[in-house]
Amino acid sequence: MEKSKPKTLPEIVARKEVARSRLIAVEQVDLKFSNGAERCFEKIKGSGQGAVMVIPMLDDNTLLLIREYCAGTHNYQLGFPKGLIDPGEAMQDAANRELQEEIGFAAKRWTHLHQVCMAPAFFNARMDIFVARDLYESKLQGDEPEPMEVVRWPINDYRSLLAQPDFTEARSIAALMLLRDFLEAPDDE
Amino acid sequence: MEKSKPKTLPEIVARKEVARSRLIAVEQVDLKFSNGAERCFEKIKGSGQGAVMVIPMLDDNTLLLIREYCAGTHNYQLGFPKGLIDPGEAMQDAANRELQEEIGFAAKRWTHLHQVCMAPAFFNARMDIFVARDLYESKLQGDEPEPMEVVRWPINDYRSLLAQPDFTEARSIAALMLLRDFLEAPDDE
Numbered sequence: 385m386e387k388s389k390p391k392t393l394p395e396i397v398a399r400k401e402v403a404r405s406r407l408i409a410v411e412q413v414d415l416k417f418s419n420g421a422e423r424c425f426e427k428i429k430g431s432g433q434g435a436v437m438v439i440p441m442l443d444d445n446t447l448l449l450i451r452e453y454c455a456g457t458h459n460y461q462l463g464f465p466k467g468l469i470d471p472g473e474a475m476q477d478a479a480n481r482e483l484q485e486e487i488g489f490a491a492k493r494w495t496h497l498h499q500v501c502m503a504p505a506f507f508n509a510r511m512d513i514f515v516a517r518d519l520y521e522s523k524l525q526g527d528e529p530e531p532m533e534v535v536r537w538p539i540n541d542y543r544s545l546l547a548q549p550d551f552t553e554a555r556s557i558a559a560l561m562l563l564r565d566f567l568e569a570p571d572d573e
Numbered sequence: 574m575e576k577s578k579p580k581t582l583p584e585i586v587a588r589k590e591v592a593r594s595r596l597i598a599v600e601q602v603d604l605k606f607s608n609g610a611e612r613c614f615e616k617i618k619g620s621g622q623g624a625v626m627v628i629p630m631l632d633d634n635t636l637l638l639i640r641e642y643c644a645g646t647h648n649y650q651l652g653f654p655k656g657l658i659d660p661g662e663a664m665q666d667a668a669n670r671e672l673q674e675e676i677g678f679a680a681k682r683w684t685h686l687h688q689v690c691m692a693p694a695f696f697n698a699r700m701d702i703f704v705a706r707d708l709y710e711s712k713l714q715g716d717e718p719e720p721m722e723v724v725r726w727p728i729n730d731y732r733s734l735l736a737q738p739d740f741t742e743a744r745s746i747a748a749l750m751l752l753r754d755f756l757e758a759p760d761d762e
Contacts, residue, residue, distance in 0.1 A: 391649045394642060394718075403594035405601065407615045410594040413644055421718035425644035426596045428617070453583060454693035455602055455614035460580045461693050498735070500743040502691055504643035504650050509692075511743070529583075529610035546687070546751075554689040554700070555743040561750030562735075 392418040402426065427506045434510040436479040437466040437555060439497070439563050440489060441517045445540060447560075448519075450486055451533040451550070462535060462548055463556035466511070467526075479514045485526030487534055491516035498562050500555055513559045515566070539564070581607040591615065616695045623699040625668040626655040626744060628686070628752050629678060630706045634729060636749075637708075639675055640722040640739070651724060651737055652745035655700070656715075668703045674715030676723055680705035687751050689744055702748045704755065728753070 394415040403410040409429040416422050440448040447464075454461045465486040469478040476494050484490050495515040502509045537545050542560055545551055583604040592599040598618040605611050629637040643650045654675040658667040665683055673679050684704040691698045726734050731749055734740055 391640070391642075391722075393647065393649075396647075403592040403597065403599065405592035405599040405615055408592065408599050408617065410592065410597050410599075412594065415642075415644070415718075417642070417718045419719050423718045426594055427645045428597065451580070453580075453604075453606070455604070456616045456696040456698075457690065457693040458582065458585075458697075459693075460582075461690075498746070499741060500746060501646065501650075501741045502743055503698075504646040504648075504742055507645040508647075509645075529604075529606045529612045530608050533580075543754075552688060552690045553693055554691055554747045557687070557689055558743045558747040558750065561747065561754065565732075565750065 394418065394423075397422075401429075425506070427508070430507065430509050432508075433469045433471060434475070434512065435466060435468050436475055436482060437464050437511055437513045437559055438479045438483050438491075439464050439513065439515045439559055440483060440487060440491065440519060441515060441539075442519055442536065445538050447537045447539055447563075448487055448489070449535045449537060449545075449551075449556075451535055452486075452528070453530075460550060461553060462545075462551040463553045464559055466555075475512050476514065479512075479516065481524060482526075483516055484522050484524035486528065486532050488521060488523045489516075489519040490522035492518035492520070495566075497559070497566055500558055502555065511555060513555075513562065515563060539567070583607065583612075586611075590618075614695070616697070619696065619698050621697075622658045622660060623664070623701065624655060624657050625664055625671060626653050626700055626702045626748055627668045627672050627680075628653050628702065628704045628748055629672060629676060629680065629708060630704060631708060631725065634727050636726045636728055636734075636752075637676055637678070638724045638726060638734075638740075638745075640724055641675075641717070642719075649739060650742060651734075651740040652742045653748055655744075664701050665703065668701075668705065670713060671715075672705055673711050673713035675717065675721050677710060677712045678705075678708040679711035681707035681709070684755075686748070686755055689747055691744065700744060702744075702751065704752060728756070
C-alpha cells in the first residue's frame with residue numbers, strides 16, 4: 385500500500401475534436417504517462433459553466449422533489465431541482481432561479497452543502513449542491529416542456545425514498561445522504 | 574402540490590445519430606409531450622452493458638480507495654474502484670475482476686448496496702455498487718496505463734474523506750454515504 389505522494393500528470397501530446405453535434409463536442413486526447421505508457425482517451429467537452437442542484441426544505445422534515453422526463457433513460461425520474469448556470473450568473477442566483485422555474489418557490493436561506501463532479505474520466509462537469517430553506521412562493525417561467533410534478537418527502541423517511549425505482553440519479557442520492565449528515569451536525573450555524 | 578400519478582411518456586417522433594467518434598455516439602431525439610409541447614433533445618449512447626463500483630473493506634473500519642488519472646478533468650481523482658461490465662459477464666464477476674485489476678485484492682463476501690444512474694437527462698448509464706469484504710490478495714492485469722495508488726481510509730473518519738479536494742465524484746460520494754447507512758442497519762444479515 386503506497387503512501388499518498390505528489391503525482392506527475394500525464395503529458396498531453398495531442399488533442400483534437402473528433403465529433404460534434406449541436407450541443408455536444410467530443411475531444412480526443414493523446415497522453416503520455418510519466419512511466420512512458422501512451423493512451424488515447426476521449427472526453428466530452430461541456431459548457432464549462434457548471435451546474436447547481438437545490439435541496440428545497442419546506443420545513444424541518446419536508447423535502448421537495450420533482451419528477452421530470454429524462455431523455456437519456458426515456459422515463460420519468462424523481463430528483464432534486466437542478467440546472468446549468470447561465471454565463472455571468474452567480475451560483476446561488478442560478479440555484480434560486482432553478483428553484484423558482486422548476487418548483488415555484490424561492491428561498492431566503494441558503495447553505496452550500498457540497499461540490500460534486502460526474503464521471504471525471506470523460507467529463508468535466510461540476511455541480512454545486514445547495515440547501516434552500518425559508519421558502520416562499522415565487523414562480524419563474526423556465527424552458528420546461530411541461531409542468532413538473534412536485535413531490536413532498538419526509539426526511540426521516542429517506543430510506544423509502546432511496547427505495548423508489550425512479551430515484552436513482554447518483555447526484556440526487558449523494559445530495560440526500562449529505563443533507564442527512566449535515567442536519568445531524570450542521571457546520572454553518 | 575400534485576399527488577403522484579401515472580405519467581404519459583412523450584412520443585418519440587424522430588431519432589437520428591448526429592455525431593459519432595470512436596467511443597461515443599450522440600443521438601438526437603425529437604419528442605412530442607402529452608400536452609403537445611415539442612422538444613429536441615440530444616442523448617449520448619452508451620455501451621449498454623452497465624458498470625460496477627466496489628467499496629473494498631479491508632476490515633470493519635478500513636476502506637480502500639484508488640487515486641487515478643481522469644482525462645475529463647485532467648487531474649488525479651480519489652474514488653472507489655469501478656469499471657464497465659464486459660459483454661456476457663455477470664455483474665458480481667465484473668466487480669471482483671475490477672477489484673483485482675485496480676487494487677490487487679479479490680473478495681469472498683459480496684453485498685449489493687445500490688443501483689445508481691448518472692445524468693439521466695442525456696445518458697443511460699447504470700452502475701451497481703457493491704460492498705466487498707473478506708478480502709484476499711489476488712492481482713489481475715488490467716488495461717491501466719500506470720499502477721494505481723491505493724489509499725486506506727478509516728470509515729469513522731469519512732468527513733475528512735468528503736473534505737478531500739480530489740474526492741468529488743458523485744457516485745463515489747453516494748457510495749460512501751450509502752455504506753455508512755448500510756453499516757448502521759445492514760439489511761442482509
